[in-house]
Amino acid sequence: MIWVNTVVQGLMLGGLYALFATGLSLVFGIMRLVNLAHGDLIVFAAFAILVIVEVLGLDPFVSALLAAPLLFAAGWALQRLVLNRVLGRDILPPLLVTFGLSVALQNGMLEVFSADSRRIRSGALESASVALGPVTLGMLPLLTFASAVAAIFLLNRIFYATALGRAFRATSDDPVTASLMGINPRSVFAIATGLAMVTVTLAALYLGMRANFDPSIGPARLIYAFEAVIIGGLGSLWGTLAGGIIIGLAQTAGAAVNPEWQILAGHLAFLVVLLVRPRGLFPRAFD
Amino acid sequence: MLQTQGLTASYGQFKALFGIDIRVDAGECVAIIGANGAGKTTLMRAIAGVLRNAPEMILHRGEPIGDMAADRVMRRGIAMVPEGRRLFPSLTVEENLLIGGQVRRAAGPWDLAAVHRLFPILKERRSNPATALSGGQQQMVAIGRALMSNPEVLLCDEISLGLAPVVIRDIYAALPAIRATGAAVVLVEQDIARALAVADRVYCLMEGRVTLEGRPRELTREAIHAAYFGALA
Numbered sequence: 413m414i415w416v417n418t419v420v421q422g423l424m425l426g427g428l429y430a431l432f433a434t435g436l437s438l439v440f441g442i443m444r445l446v447n448l449a450h451g452d453l454i455v456f457a458a459f460a461i462l463v464i465v466e467v468l469g470l471d472p473f474v475s476a477l478l479a480a481p482l483l484f485a486a487g488w489a490l491q492r493l494v495l496n497r498v499l500g501r502d503i504l505p506p507l508l509v510t511f512g513l514s515v516a517l518q519n520g521m522l523e524v525f526s527a528d529s530r531r532i533r534s535g536a537l538e539s540a541s542v543a544l545g546p547v548t549l550g551m552l553p554l555l556t557f558a559s560a561v562a563a564i565f566l567l568n569r570i571f572y573a574t575a576l577g578r579a580f581r582a583t584s585d586d587p588v589t590a591s592l593m594g595i596n597p598r599s600v601f602a603i604a605t606g607l608a609m610v611t612v613t614l615a616a617l618y619l620g621m622r623a624n625f626d627p628s629i630g631p632a633r634l635i636y637a638f639e640a641v642i643i644g645g646l647g648s649l650w651g652t653l654a655g656g657i658i659i660g661l662a663q664t665a666g667a668a669v670n671p672e673w674q675i676l677a678g679h680l681a682f683l684v685v686l687l688v689r690p691r692g693l694f695p696r697a698f699d
Numbered sequence: 700m701l702q703t704q705g706l707t708a709s710y711g712q713f714k715a716l717f718g719i720d721i722r723v724d725a726g727e728c729v730a731i732i733g734a735n736g737a738g739k740t741t742l743m744r745a746i747a748g749v750l751r752n753a754p755e756m757i758l759h760r761g762e763p764i765g766d767m768a769a770d771r772v773m774r775r776g777i778a779m780v781p782e783g784r785r786l787f788p789s790l791t792v793e794e795n796l797l798i799g800g801q802v803r804r805a806a807g808p809w810d811l812a813a814v815h816r817l818f819p820i821l822k823e824r825r826s827n828p829a830t831a832l833s834g835g836q837q838q839m840v841a842i843g844r845a846l847m848s849n850p851e852v853l854l855c856d857e858i859s860l861g862l863a864p865v866v867i868r869d870i871y872a873a874l875p876a877i878r879a880t881g882a883a884v885v886l887v888e889q890d891i892a893r894a895l896a897v898a899d900r901v902y903c904l905m906e907g908r909v910t911l912e913g914r915p916r917e918l919t920r921e922a923i924h925a926a927y928f929g930a931l932a
Contacts, residue, residue, distance in 0.1 A: 575797075575801050578790065578794055578797065578798050578801065579798070579801065581787065581789040581790055581794075582787045582789070582790060582798050584789065585787040585788055585789050585790070586785060586787060588749060588769070588785075589781060589785040589787070590787075590798075591748075591749070591768065591769035591770045591773070592747060592749070592769050592770075592773055592778070592779050592781060592785075593770075593773065593798050593799055593801065593802060593844070593848075594770050594773040594774045594801070594802030594803045594848065595770055595798075595801070595802055596768070596770045597770075
């Protein structure tokens with residue numbers, strides 16, 4: 413029964429990692445941009461939610477709802493004003509710029525919020541749980557997992573059932589030909605980064621409610637997100653969910669054997685998948 | 700309707716066009732002929748906005764558009780069927796057609812049903828990935844995709860390239876129906892006989908310069924030969 417519990421808890425943890433990774437996967441899938449500041453943007457979003465919670469005294473979920481359009485706008489502006497200028501055949505400039513952005517964000521947050529650990533308080537939800545037979549599930553992990561599935565489902569609907577999604581896929585395939593269809597690839601990229609920031613807001617909400625955070629933890633979130641994207645296969649959103657779940661399962665299994673092995677087990681799972689399926693489990697991007 | 704004035708274009712150090720002057724009137728079919736490397740595709744790419752220029756080098760309805768990006772040029776009503784079809788592999792046949800009219804949906808005769816009437820096979824294959832079709836069917840998708848915006852000017856770059864003669868005949872059979880809707884057609888073609896058969900006027904390019912201009916019935920075989928190859932055979 414302990415193993416059943418371990419597997420279920422790993423599944424739930426995988427939901428959080430999938431949320432970390434969804435925005436990264438979205439942006440890579442559409443514009444082949446690896447955003448090294450992704451983890452720091454999650455932490456930035458967590459601080460944004462925290463500020464709304466503390467200043468306006470609102471519920472964290474309502475605060476995230478308010479933060480989402482603001483962060484969409486921030487993502488849109490970031491892409492329009494900065495990242496679009498460095499996108500091109502050479503992958504190095506965007507990597508350097510997002511690395512620089514990561515450093516600037518960490519230091520900016522350190523300046524404004526200090527190095528103290530913070531947490532978004534969610535009251536009774538923090539300790540609420542439901543019993544499912546022999547397994548007891550925390551409400552927060554359960555909500556995290558459900559949110560990850562819902563977010564990926566919705567993004568897939570946008571991708572495959574809307575005109576915007578058609579423009580995303582066409583621009584991802586061939587931005588020059590997409591522009592011959594009247595589509596402005598730079599606008600499409602800006603909307604994509606805006607959407608990625610909405611998923612970042614969701615990830616930040618659960619990160620902030622489930623654990624302490626401070627300005628320095630972004631890069632570690634980036635690693636988990638990156639591993640989930642690679643395991644799932646570049647550009648595949650459902651693959652990203654699978655990738656998050658695999659890391660979550662590996663970490664809880666590792667921790668069940670020896671608590672010191674938790675993080676290591678996740679990284680080992682990533683390496684094993686990379687060894688067996690170098691292009692990930694469900695690759696969609698072919699260049 | 701559409702005019703280039705002293706249009707030049709370069710790829711880095713390599714200059715591909717040297718002061719091209721061409722004119723396309725409303726509803727007209729203009730053929731651009733020339734050997735490989737003559738600059739035909741570069742001319743199409745420049746007009747479509749893929750290659751940017753000085754504004755006044757290209758005029759559309761009298762307004763300078765030479766510096767406009769491709770998406771803005773397309774929204775003015777200049778659609779392009781690019782060389783090699785360039786269909787979107789992630790999109791189905793129907794999605795490839797729909798995306799052609801997604802941003803600019805001008806009033807006009809072309810919609811999904813009209814494109815299906817022009818190329819019935821595309822209705823049968825509408826759920827297939829576009830790149831799973833045969834070369835000829837893919838060319839039909841590329842033409843239908845460009846028509847979906849109801850363009851004023853349709854730029855067709857080498858639409859017969861790499862296709863079997865019977866397929867080329869089917870593709871060209873659609874041209875009268877397209878012209879009947881009033882769109883001007885600019886046809887880049889290496890097949891001189893086919894171009895002369897359908898065009899109102901012809902420009903011949905050689906090494907980035909216009910070497911011949913005229914109406915097909917006014918041009919002699921020798922003059923075309925000289926303009927195409929650079930010397931009388």
